[in-house]
Amino acid sequence: MSAGAANFREPGLDRRTSAWGRRAFDRFLADLIDAIPEGIYVTNDRREIVYWSEGAEHITGYAAADVVGSHCYDDILVHEDVYGHKLCTGSCPLEECLADGRPRNVNEVFLKREDGERLAVYVKTRRFTIDGATYGVEVFGELEAVAGREVTRLIQKLSDTAVTDPLTGLFNRRYIDIALEQQFSLYRRIGQRFGVTHIDIDEFKPVNDAFGHETGDQALRFVATVLSDGTRKMDLLARYGGDEFVVISAVGGDDDLRHVGERALHAVRSSRFVTPTEETLGLTLSVGATMVKPDDESGAVVLARADGAMYEAKHAGGDSFVLQS
Numbered sequence: 150m151s152a153g154a155a156n157f158r159e160p161g162l163d164r165r166t167s168a169w170g171r172r173a174f175d176r177f178l179a180d181l182i183d184a185i186p187e188g189i190y191v192t193n194d195r196r197e198i199v200y201w202s203e204g205a206e207h208i209t210g211y212a213a214a215d216v217v218g219s220h221c222y223d224d225i226l227v228h229e230d231v232y233g234h235k236l237c238t239g240s241c242p243l244e245e246c247l248a249d250g251r252p253r254n255v256n257e258v259f260l261k262r263e264d265g266e267r268l269a270v271y272v273k274t275r276r277f278t279i280d281g282a283t284y285g286v287e288v289f290g291e292l293e294a295v296a297g298r299e300v301t302r303l304i305q306k307l308s309d310t311a312v313t314d315p316l317t318g319l320f321n322r323r324y325i326d327i328a329l330e331q332q333f334s335l336y337r338r339i340g341q342r343f344g345v346t347h348i349d350i351d352e353f354k355p356v357n358d359a360f361g362h363e364t365g366d367q368a369l370r371f372v373a374t375v376l377s378d379g380t381r382k383m384d385l386l387a388r389y390g391g392d393e394f395v396v397i398s399a400v401g402g403d404d405d406l407r408h409v410g411e412r413a414l415h416a417v418r419s420s421r422f423v424t425p426t427e428e429t430l431g432l433t434l435s436v437g438a439t440m441v442k443p444d445d446e447s448g449a450v451v452l453a454r455a456d457g458a459m460y461e462a463k464h465a466g467g468d469s470f471v472l473q474s
Contacts, residue, residue, distance in 0.1 A: 187290040188270075194247060194283040196221045208270070208291065210263030221287075222335065224383070224399070227261035228272075233312035233324040235331045246274040247285045257292065265382070269293065316366055317373035320387035325395050328385055329448035332397055336441050343399050344406035345448075346438040347455040348376070348413055350392040351467035356430065364424050371422045372432060379416040384409065395452070403440060403472055410436045410470045418468065433468035435459055440474075 182189055188205035192198050197220050201213040209226060216225055221243060228236040236242065242253035253274045259267050269292040277284050312324040320328075332343050350372055357365035369392060376394060380386045385397040398409050414436050422430045437458025441451050458473040465471070 187288050189286065189288050190216070190221075192221055192243065192247075192285045192287075194285075196244060196247070196285070199284070205289075208262075208268070208289070209260065215263075222339070222341075227259075227385075229259045229312070230255075230257065233320075233327055235328055242272055243274045243285045243287050246276050247283065250276045252276075258289070260289070263382070314388040317370055317388045319373050319377065319394070320385065322387065322389050325385070325387040325389060325397070326449075328387075328397060329452060332399075333441065333445070333448035333451070341399060342401055342441055343397060343451075344409065344438055344440045345451050345455040346396040346398065346406065346410050346413065346436060347389075347452070347459040348394040348396070349435045349459055349463060350417075351433045351435055351463070353392040356432075360424050360426070360428075367425070368422050368430070368432065371420075372417055372434075375416050375420050376413055379412050381409075395455075400440075403474060406438050406440055407470070407472055410438045410472065414468070414470050435463035435467045436470040437462050438470070438472050 183203040185202070186204050186207075188208040189200075189202040190198055190205050191200035198216050198218065201211075201216050206212055211225065219225060222237050222241065224235065224237040226237070228241075230236060234240070236255075236258065242255050245251075246253045253272075255272045258270050258272050260270055262268055270289045271292050273288045275286045275288075277286060312320055314321040329345070335341050336343060350369075353365070353368070356368055369388075372392075373388060373394070376396075377386055380396060381398070383399060387395050389395045396409060396413070398406060400406050400409065414434050417432055417434050420432070422432055424430060437455050437460070439451060439454040439458055441448075445451055454473050458471040461473075462469045462471040
């Protein structure tokens with residue numbers, strides 16, 4: 150912890166400790182925090198993460214070096230409520246706490262661990278002043294520890310049903326529509342750019358016609374797995390419906406977005422799907438992508454432009470990528 154954090158004290162601490170106790174508290178604060186099994190992180194008033202506890206490392210899988218210096222709205226943990234609304238870019242409890250000083254407690258939140266697992270947690274936030282500067286603190290712990298395994302499983306099941314495609318295990322269209330508008334809101338507020346990539350499997354109907362819908366479903370799961378394996382941790386991949394997928398990427402410009410689309414195109418092109426009758430099929434994609442623009446009125450407009458680029462790629466014969474500038 151930084152030297153400035155040595156004076157980190159909760160309001161009211163003076164009335165609960167002796168002078169010696171206050172000195173000891175300051176001296177051993179970092180060790181005390183790291184002894185707590187809950188995850189704890191501290192941000193400044195710009196929501197930049199300045200401290201990440203050992204408990205946070207254990208629960209999330211992210212080391213302090215992975216997150217200190219980034220911002221909580223960078224959506225590293227992908228905080229969501231049970232309905233799939235993203236808290237980091239929407240109604241963030243820590244942001245609200247920093248704004249008005251009132252603590253926020255949320256009992257049912259999901260975060261995404263470094264290994265991709267969604268974990269049910271509870272969240273508590275507080276605002277503090279250190280040497281005249283404002284800081285926010287978020288404490289989070291595994292919900293199972295306080296609510297019990299069965300309750301946590303029920304909450305997880307309800308959440309998964311709301312936001313997950315049952316066939317592929319990816320997020321569904323409902324989730325991507327919510328995430329897209331929240332990403333657009335973040336772009337309007339702080340200028341964080343993003344791109345949308347729309348993906349369609351070429352000539353997928355003949356697969357269903359020739360091998361049956363069960364094999365078609367297996368092919369969809371195969372493509373979903375290939376895309377998921379090739380998608381960066383910070384990107385959001387979803388099945389949008391039928392044989393279509395969407396990726397939302399926090400990227401700075403066309404070159405970065407081009408890498409997202411071309412990586413997906415190459416990953417599926419270089420893979421082979423084996424049918425239950427042991428026939429090998431080479432599947433390809435039509436991929437379109439676009440960056441958000443200053444005159445866009447909504448996230449849906451960005452998605453529609455990516456969709457148009459995807460159809461342009463499909464009309465060109467498929468197995469291609471079109472970037473709409």
